[in-house]
Amino acid sequence: MTAITETAGFWRKFACACQGVTERDRRNSRRANWRLLAWTSTFVAASFGLRGGVIPEGGWAYLIIAASTALGVWALMGYVRFIREADELLRKIQLEALGVGFGAAMLGSFTLALVERASGWSFDAGDLLLVMVIGYMAGIVTGMRRYA
Amino acid sequence: MRNRLKVLRAERDWTQARLAEALDVSRQTVNAIETGKYDPGLPLAFRIARTFGLAIEDVFHPDEAGESAGDGREVIPA
DSSP, X not given: OHHHHHHXXXXXXXXXXXXXXXXXXXXXXXXXXXXXXXXXXXXXXXXXXXXXXXXXXXXXXXXHXXXXXXXXXXXXXXXXXXHHHSOHHHHHHHHHHHHHHHHHHHHHHHHHHHHHHHHOOOOOHHHHHHHHHHHHHHHHHHHHHHHO | OEEOHHHHHHHTXXXXXXXXXXXXXXXXXXXXXXXXXXXXXXXXXXXXXXXXXXXXXXXXXXXXXXXXXXXXXBOOOO
């Protein structure tokens, strides 16, 4: 019962912290998220298109890869702008979360290499990306909780 | 670092949200500064002092126990 109350309290504080965000941060965050969604959509479409043979190899494939990468750079620029213009506490939370994500990916790469040798399982870049995203999300939640 | 933000805000009967709006920061930032969980950077510290019409040292002062430069060096009193 106590755990439920504590969990509810944490999420209430988390929600309140998110509501207190400035209009500028909300706008920049929305912009970065839309760009990220656009890039993710083209990446997924390109990935399935190339794998399923819908997109023929050669010129078209490279053009689509270039377009997807350009959208990725655009999304990255949106995120950098969001960080630069963010409220200083939000920036601190974001930078700490990026640090945790990067550290988790570094640690994960070494650990997964050892697990690969020990077990024969194989991991790829997607697994590391997942570790990085989980680390980043954990960093955001921890930061929000620490400063809430 | 200690601060008198909560007292100064209470004296003026301002809410955290109102102060946050005046400072162009989030309410969470004001709350974190008030509770001592976060020390603001210099530009924001000056903005806070100016909002209350005070000097920066009237709002912020170092911890009694930790009167150091923050990196272990002792602060030589003026």
